Amino acid sequence: MTDERKTALIIGAGIGGLSLAMRLQAAGFDTTIVEALDQAGGRATVRRQDGFVFDMGPTVLTVPHFIEELFALERDEPMLDAPDFPAEILPKTAHATELRIREGISGGPRTSEYVTIRPILPFYRIYFDDGTYFDYDGDPESTRRQIEAIEPDDLDGYERFHVDARAIFERGFLELGYTYFGDAWTMLKVAPDLFKLDAVRSLFSFTSRYFKSDKLRQVFSFETLLVGGNPLRVPAIYAMIHFVEKTWGIHFAMGGTGALVQGMTRKYQDLGGRIRYDASVDEILVEGRAARGVRLHTGEELRADLVVSNADYATTYMKLIDKKHRTWNPDWKVKMMRYSMSLVVIYFGFEKREGETLDLQHHNIILGPRYEELLTDIFDRKLLSDDFSQYLHIPTLTDPSLAPEGHHAAYTLIPVPHNGSGLDWSEIGEAFVDKVLTMLDEEGFIPGLRERIVTQSHITPDHFEGRMQSYLGNAFGVEPRLEHSAFFRPHNRSEDITNLYLVGASAQPGAGTPSVMMSAKMTARAIVEDHGLQVDKVDTPELRLGDVAAK
Numbered sequence: 329m330t331d332e333r334k335t336a337l338i339i340g341a342g343i344g345g346l347s348l349a350m351r352l353q354a355a356g357f358d359t360t361i362v363e364a365l366d367q368a369g370g371r372a373t374v375r376r377q378d379g380f381v382f383d384m385g386p387t388v389l390t391v392p393h394f395i396e397e398l399f400a401l402e403r404d405e406p407m408l409d410a411p412d413f414p415a416e417i418l419p420k421t422a423h424a425t426e427l428r429i430r431e432g433i434s435g436g437p438r439t440s441e442y443v444t445i446r447p448i449l450p451f452y453r454i455y456f457d458d459g460t461y462f463d464y465d466g467d468p469e470s471t472r473r474q475i476e477a478i479e480p481d482d483l484d485g486y487e488r489f490h491v492d493a494r495a496i497f498e499r500g501f502l503e504l505g506y507t508y509f510g511d512a513w514t515m516l517k518v519a520p521d522l523f524k525l526d527a528v529r530s531l532f533s534f535t536s537r538y539f540k541s542d543k544l545r546q547v548f549s550f551e552t553l554l555v556g557g558n559p560l561r562v563p564a565i566y567a568m569i570h571f572v573e574k575t576w577g578i579h580f581a582m583g584g585t586g587a588l589v590q591g592m593t594r595k596y597q598d599l600g601g602r603i604r605y606d607a608s609v610d611e612i613l614v615e616g617r618a619a620r621g622v623r624l625h626t627g628e629e630l631r632a633d634l635v636v637s638n639a640d641y642a643t644t645y646m647k648l649i650d651k652k653h654r655t656w657n658p659d660w661k662v663k664m665m666r667y668s669m670s671l672v673v674i675y676f677g678f679e680k681r682e683g684e685t686l687d688l689q690h691h692n693i694i695l696g697p698r699y700e701e702l703l704t705d706i707f708d709r710k711l712l713s714d715d716f717s718q719y720l721h722i723p724t725l726t727d728p729s730l731a732p733e734g735h736h737a738a739y740t741l742i743p744v745p746h747n748g749s750g751l752d753w754s755e756i757g758e759a760f761v762d763k764v765l766t767m768l769d770e771e772g773f774i775p776g777l778r779e780r781i782v783t784q785s786h787i788t789p790d791h792f793e794g795r796m797q798s799y800l801g802n803a804f805g806v807e808p809r810l811e812h813s814a815f816f817r818p819h820n821r822s823e824d825i826t827n828l829y830l831v832g833a834s835a836q837p838g839a840g841t842p843s844v845m846m847s848a849k850m851t852a853r854a855i856v857e858d859h860g861l862q863v864d865k866v867d868t869p870e871l872r873l874g875d876v877a878a879k
């Protein structure tokens with residue numbers, strides 16, 4: 329061991345903050361996470377209510393290999409140089425993934441020491457406004473059958489979409505996914521390829537080239553909403569999500585995503601990391617243009633060799649760092665960025681009925697009558713429309729332990745404008761929630777729901793603005809758009825302040841659980857480049873990152 333290890337403070341125990349802290353512990357740093365809340369997880373915290381367990385945020389897990397990588401870490405074994413996508417995780421044949429999914433294999437041996445992860449089929453059931461639905465499960469045959477039933481002419485388009493989306497996935501995710509765009513040159517080098525793949529036009533316009541049917545255009549573009557992206561505005565590089573899901577499936581942590589967070593917290597502590605709860609940071613202490621520590625809301629000051637913020641980008645710069653230290657990220661620039669939409673999420677428990685089989689799946693997307701217009705209301709006009717689309721999650725279809733005997737636990741999530749809308753949720757929230765639950769009941773998704781509900785609560789954009797400390801109550805950080813991509817997305821290594829780093833949804837590469845895990849690896853690499861590995865083996869070539877010497 330080196331005599332004195334460098335110390336790192338991480339603001340926030342979201343999945344990104346935790347992943348980074350685990351990686352820094354493995355790279356030999358002594359880390360402490362300071363978390364404002366009384367539990368870890370951030371967006372992925374858990375609400376326990378009347379015997380029900382509700383995941384408050386992410387429910388769809390993809391790329392189980394990223395999770396396995398974290399659980400495989402050991403103190404002083406950083407594994408930052410290992411291939412990001414080793415050959416064994418790439419399916420060898422078209423059916424290999426499907427077989428793995430059907431056999432119920434998720435994650436890997438190290439994951440299962442901490443949490444059990446299971447694949448989910450179908451990935452999503454997507455309900456259209458006319459009551460018909462599409463079960464998307466990544467199986468090309470069943471996909472073709474369902475496309476044919478909707479619009480036979482689109483079968484040919486699907487084959488072409490498949491080829492082109494695969495090319496985007498291979499270049500954009502497998503080859504470039506971990507590229508840190510810290511300078512414009514790195515971006516310029518890859519830009520021609522992205523133009524060639526047509527990956528810069530909007531995703532919706534991209535899918536519209538292949539599908540005539542409105543329904544199929546929606547099926548192949550809605551997924552970006554789960555990471556805060558407007559399908560009308562996100563670049564088509566996000567078509568890779570379709571392939572990420574197809575390649576590695578969709579998974580669920582038994583006990584809920586909260587069980588994954590608990591497992592990650594335990595692993596982090598096993599690696600020797602420390603975590604302090606109820607420790608909201610008021611200020612990042614900067615001396616001589618370098619981050620030296622943080623001041624908590626109690627006035628207590630903690631010092632470290634480096635500081636990483638897992639908090640919202642706008643909050644980090646505008647609230648936690650004095651203006652005088654910011655030239656690259658002044659208030660005007662931070663305010664000019666566009667922030668993702670927000671959400672209303674309703675958590676509810678309801679009675680099962682004798683002999684009833686719900687005509688629903690674990691993950692249900694219930695699309696409203698309008699698509700493009702509704703998205704424009706939410707993202708651009710910032711209006712709360714009369715109609716809405718929602719994602720209905722019923723985890724007890726997979727894991728009954730999340731509700732008391734004879735009950736289901738569910739949540740439904742509705743994209744709404746962020747608080748730049750001026751809507752007063754304390755006034756309109758209850759009525760909106762009532763409207764959504766009545767719709768689920770009266771349109772027969774959960775017949776008789778109003779009489780069957782035994783527990784209910786909800787969050788609005790105010791939750792994200794207040795409890796999550798997110799600017800304008802955004803739910804997913806900086807909106808993924810072409811102008812906020814790559815070099816133009818907030819940098820994981822602060823340009824203003826030495827020894828300050830960002831990790832998580834607002835930083836590169838973006839929001840969503842796999843992306844914030846990638847963000848953690850990218851930020852860990854930047855930190856190791858700047859500070860060296862804090863382990864004895866620092867001079868062993870295979871442990872060195874690039875040819876940057878340890879300081």
Ligand SMILES: Cc1cc2nc3c(=O)[nH]c(=O)nc-3n(C[C@H](O)[C@H](O)[C@H](O)COP(=O)(O)OP(=O)(O)OC[C@H]3O[C@@H](n4cnc5c(N)ncnc54)[C@H](O)[C@@H]3O)c2cc1C
Binds near residue numbers: 339
């Ligand atoms: C309802 C919902 C559903 C979602 N569903 C999915 C899904 O199914 N699949 C998927 O991949 N993604 C999903 N996402 C997105 C995904 O959850 C997020 O992108 C990801 O969890 C963000 O992780 P993070 O580490 O960036 O930050 P966060 O989870 O935002 O964590 C940041 C942490 O920082 C703490 N913090 C903030 N300010 C301070 C401060 N001043 N002092 C101390 N601590 C502070 C916060 O308390 C929080 O714990 C969903 C998001 C939401 C909201």
